[in-house]
Amino acid sequence: MNDAQLMALAHEYGTPLYLFEQTALRDRVALLRECLPARAELCLAIKANPFALPIIRPYVHRLEVCSPGELNICEACGTAPEEIVLSGVYKDEAMVRHALSLGDIHRYTVESRAQFELLRRLAQEVGRRLPVLLRLTCGSQFGMDAADVRELVGAFGNDEWIDIYGLQQFSGTQKTSLRRVERELARADELMGDLTEAYGFVCREFEYGPGLPAEYFDDPDPAAERAFLESLGALLDGMAFQGPLTLEIGRGLTACCGTYLTTVVDAKTNQKVNYAIVDGGIHHLTYYGGVMAMKQPPVRLLEAAEVVEADEGDKGDKGDGGDEEELPTWTICGSLCTTNDILVKSLPVRDMHPGCVLAFDRAGAYCMTEGVSLLLSRELPAVILADETGTTHLARPHTRTDPLNTPNF
Ligand SMILES: Cc1ncc(COP(=O)(O)O)c(C=O)c1O
Secondary structure: OOHHHHHHHHHHHOOOEEEEEHHHHHHHHHHHHHHOOOOEEEEEEHHHOHHHHHHHHHHOOEEEEOOHHHHHHHHHOOOOHHHEEEOOOOOOHHHHHHHHHHOOOOEEEEOOHHHHHHHHHHHHHHOOOEEEEEEEOOOOOOOEOHHHHHHHHHHHOOOOOEEEEEEEEEOOOOOOOHHHHHHHHHHHHHHHHHHHHHHOOOOOEEEEEOOOOOOOOOOOOHHHHHHHHHHHHHHHHOOOOOOOEEEEEOHHHHHHHEEEEEEEEEEEEEOOEEEEEEOOOOOOOOOOOOHHHOOOOOEEEOOHHHOOOOOOOOOOOEOOOOOEOOOOEEEEEOOOOOOOOEEEEEEEOOOOOOOOEEEEOOOOOOHHHHOOOOHHHOOEOEEEEEOOOOOEEEEEOOEOOHHHHOOOO
16 A cells, blocks of 8 residues: 555554555465475465455465464354364364364374374374374474484374374574575485385475565565575475475565554653654564664655655655755654663654654564563554455454453452
């Protein structure tokens, strides 16, 4: 949406708000499809943005679900069980039973021997063979050692109750190193080869989370981005494993679709520093790697007359007459009672005043869930979805959190 449309949205729904746009998701998926191998199916890790479900659904094959709450969200959105990969380091019996009650879940991931036993016991109880992927650890609390994977395949490779399809692997988010990806793929290839050699077991699927990075603090560079994705595609193409591949992606699918709008509610100068206080804050907006606004997030002021970087070639350093003009800079702070609540430092703005609306881009992944939402019992922002035609839908109204912090005593 352009700035005028964003302003209209801010007035219609009130700020703070998130806007998630379907056209951005469509274009993003199209780019991934162009650069990644055709055999790679896309699976959205819904933790990155559960609100994106209705607008990303046409473009991805699967949804990765990691908690009872996420499973409820999928159910509420009418997700078919065949579209769900049930994952997560903690799968309790109630969650697995809920999943079983929904129907044939596409895959269950297995993070430990205990999870394997739980799934096998429940499979036996309901009389259904469950399709699983064994998660290979990358040296954290997630997944299992290769030795455990080998033993499970050795013992249950042809099991009546558990159908082992293959491996899952995810090591972390915002991975900018293709060398690291290469090493991870090599480890998976090696293990899959071992399983065949030792047990005649052939993996029928590999699910991989590449931890695709999003650029938050520098200007987007489409050529570099494409080159990165093509290199990732080449690494996947180069794997010894040439069977069905699923890529679990959160940030790299959804970061691009989000804009966060917040309004200036106060402006003042304390000890020669200009502060603008906004109605949002760090409880609504977190950019990976952006602690205490040490890096400049993708932010702009919406009021057309006051936008500093409105024209190409005029980066805002000049006044109307073309003379050098040093603009005052502003520190943008949120509405929490903590000095940590700084969204932006040194933003040059000619005329900052209450009522100005700031737009933060690339706010489509994790921003809306990773903040300290309950601090100060402030309201949660509204969430607006814009479909492919640009029509907007209120996906969540401004929501009070004080009931969650009120002692019922
Ligand atoms: C198992 C798993 N897969 C995929 C993802 C998504 O990661 P990203 O948002 O970096 O794509 C996560 C994120 O925590 C995860 O835990």
